[in-house]
Amino acid sequence: MKRFYSVLLIFSLFTFSLYADEGMWLPSLIKERISDMQKNGFKLTAEDVYSINQASLKDAIVHFGGGCTGELISEKGLILTNHHCGFGQIQSHSSLEHDYLKDGFWAMSMNEELPNKGLSVKFLVKMEDVTEKILKGHNSNMTESQRIELVQTNSGFVVKEAKENTHYDAKVESLYYGNQYFLFIYEIFTDVRLVGAPPSSIGKFGGDTDNWMWPRHTGDFSIFRIYAGKDNKPAPYSKDNVPYKPKKFFSISLKGVNEGDFTMVYGYPGRTQEYLMSDAVKYISSVSNPHKINLRTMRLNIQNEEMSKNAEVRIKYASKNASVANSWKKWQGEAKGIVRLNAVQNKIDFESEFAKWAKDKPEYSNLLNAISDIYKKLEPLAFVNDYQNEAISANEIIRFAGIVSAAAEKNSKMTPQVSAANIALIAEDFYKDYYLPIDKKSFTAIVGEYSKNVPWQMQPKYFLDKISEYKTVESLASYIFDNSIFSSKDRVLSFIADGVIPGKFNNDPAMVFYNEFNHHFTHKFKPVIDALNNDLNLLYRTYMRGQMEFKKNKSFYPDANSTLRIAYGKIKGYAPADGVYYKHSSSLEGIMQKDNPQIYDYDIPQKLRDLYTSKDFGKWAVKGTVPVCFIATNHTSGGNSGSPVLNSKGELIGINFDRVWEGTMSDIVYDPDMCRNISLDIRYVLFVIDKLAGAQHLMDEMKIVK
Structure with missing residues (x-):
């Protein structure tokens, strides 16, 4: 206490x-x-x-x-x-x-x-500090996983109590990497x-x-x-x-x-990340952002070309295109701002000062080295994660296969006819804004980048075998889009006309692609990433406290x-x-x-x-x-x-609707001049x-x- x-x-x-x-x-x-x-x-x-x-x-x-x-x-x-x-x-x-x-x-x-x-829309009814309730039962011998479980359990109790006999919703949020917890109560319309x-x-x-x-x-x-x-x-x-x-x-x-x-x-x-160490800022600006920008540039070029030729396609893809472009341009400004501010070196300088202050304080003396060691392990995995999100999950037909897979699993206790009806509704919503030529061209371009840039040892065996079989990503794309039922709404509705039972979609080429990549990532990489992030969160929680002790005249907003x-x-x-x-x-x-x-x-x-x-x-x-x-x-x-x-x-x-491009790095570092x-x-x-x-x-x- x-x-x-x-x-x-x-x-x-x-x-x-x-x-x-x-x-x-x-x-x-x-x-x-x-x-x-x-x-x-x-x-x-x-x-x-x-x-x-x-x-x-x-x-x-x-x-x-x-x-x-x-x-x-x-x-x-x-x-x-x-x-x-x-x-x-x-x-x-x-x-x-x-x-x-x-x-x-x-x-x-x-x-x-x-x-x-x-x-x-939701209104905030009130917020309150519930740190003591959330950390009740915590002791210094707990592992980070045990602490997370305790926080989740206690949060459940706090939320249940807050919602009891009301029409409100409630949520507990972590602040300062888990040094503080607040309860937020909402009225939702x-x-x-x-x-x-x-x-x-x-x-x-x-x-x-x-x-x-x-x-x-x-x-x-x-x-x-x-x-x-x-x-x-x-x-x-x-x-x-x-x-x-x-x-x-x-x-x-x-x-x-x-x-x-x-x-x-x-x-x-x-979401902001104002208290990151230099290792993370360097990775974001010099590795992560450039690759994500490149992948989105390819998608945007394809979308823009097709949208300019067809008014119906323009309407279908207007919202998607704007969403893709928004982060794409923001990342470019962010990277330039980090370089212009010399943010990485400034972080390094601060860390050097912190290390001198912390050298005779056991809780903090080895903290920065420990965080750096985790980043060395995490960076190649984060790279795979970026490509999983931006090159694999970004493909509409593949993402839709995943949605259908989850729906079929969720509906497994329903009759085949009811399950089919639910999936038909999902299909109606998806295909009203879908245009296959855009998706197929995007697949060829960005999966090609995955094949080229992700180390082959980190790619699924399924994918390596398919590239060996079809020789090019373009040929693989043709195989998937030509043979998958997910290529059109009519194919899906025809396929599910007699009902849906678990496993019905398992042999579909797009579903196989989704399942293989999903299994590969969730089994080979995600557990390691989660474990490293747990360790990192513990260290950042300590680092946050250390910064506050070190810089006592600076306010640290969450x-x-x-x-x-x-x-x-x-x-x-x-x-x-x-x-x-x-x-x-x-x-x-x-x-x-x-x-x-x-x-x-x-x-x-x-x-x-x-x-x-x-x-x-x-x-x-x-x-x-x-x-x-x-x-x-x-x-x-x-x-x-x-x-x-x-x-x-x-x-x-x-x-409010935007920020100036020269100041988009404010999610990581704030510059009063820009x-x-x-x-x-x-x-x-x-x-x-x-x-x-x-x-x-x-x-x-x-x-x-x-």
Whole structure:
């Protein structure tokens, strides 16, 4: 117990940040940051930001779809998030007849709002430190595996207790590599309907060319609405459901932004790794990222070529293509940022200082050597893991075979006819967005890279035998795609017409490929990787404590893990290169400068051209134009997409949607000179809703303040 309390003391002491704008802070502990926030211009209290006793800002924020953030902007459950966060839903409702991706969608009444199967949003009810409960029964003689089992068992008890006699969900999350544990209690709504989205020529303006870049002119927003039962509690989709009445929704400020203004991003950042050792950062930047970039470049080139030739294929692959491209470009910026910052050497220098401090401290003296030894063992396995994910599992037909295999196993106790019906539903969902020529070309390209780059001793014998038999990956691809039932929906439905029993798919070429690679990886590599990661987690947990003891004047915010966080900073431009300075905002002028009907990503709607020509900007005009985007120093990550950007009064001034390319390494190392989050100015959102969509009924729902 002594060690337990000393750890808590360490965590409560470190409240001085190295950089004023760095950090992703837990809302329940915001009292430790509120003084600094107020010094920087924030005008609210900690209780205004997070409270379990009264409505607070947290009650106007949702985790959208598990990977984005959204914010409430009306008393009728209206949500703002990014266009790219709602892209999958917009695409699912699109067809050649109703191409909402191209033309946009606006429900002119609640009756026209579109339901979205599988989409949910969740509100944080409260979070609390449960470290003592989770580590109850722990002793220093336990192995890491025993500790993990204890944590899982105790977490189960804590979650069960939290959910008892409520309609809430709950989850225990680890912080600081398991030095602390927090319980998060959520209210989840599953009836979430699409209300509006601009055309992709606005919502995705600039496409992948402008992705991660500044200056930016993307109108990256979409609008949804939460529906609830008549008791205002979560309910499955029903025509009888009514708009949800939130505890809190954001007022929308028209004041705008100026250089130096306080800003705050409140959302669900996905994953950061700020405390990695130099070994890991070096592997990521010099080995892992270059190979993953190469594999995704191949996939994107194939997709883009086919999408440019066929409108139906463009719709089918729009969401997939955007998803592949997003990480692809981010990894490139991350690698460049790590090199530019000399991050690996800086980590090495810190580790040298730490080693000198730790040399007479038994708990820490050999820690860095132990971590390095594990990385030496882990790196070749991580390389195989990267190729398993990016070159094997990335093939759609192979991945679908795995899904069917899991479904058949899960359905094994059902009648063959019921099992077949379930798999038929899965097939319908898969094939509506599938195009075989893309998948076959991708298979040939990326499996070819696997064959070339993964040491042959680490490849499955099955694969080596097949390459020996068919001579080339291209010939192997032809064999699989020509003979697999998974090559088309009709083949699958015909094959399962008489029912599905366990083992029915076992001889299919795509299923054999999936099973052989899956068995090879899960039996030969995964147990070793898991064991090494367990050892690594134990050492990092100790290293985390050691860093905190070593650097007592630095605050150590927990890495992002898709839990609600607060980041704050200021509106500020930046200098990406010698002789270049980017100001903090962009406007409609920049859209018109980029407008090019010959380039799909820059071909804006004619109506927007007409509004610009006539200068019909309405009350959204500022100095003869319309503000579009702005940048600030808030520390954000993936998952913050759609997050509300708030001013000093807690009013909505924008929607976070990206980071500048030069600062994408902020998931690993933060640079105050380069790290900028990109946000959509709320005034451009209102301009589009008002002038392009003519959706006055939505404007009437909002509370707009000057």
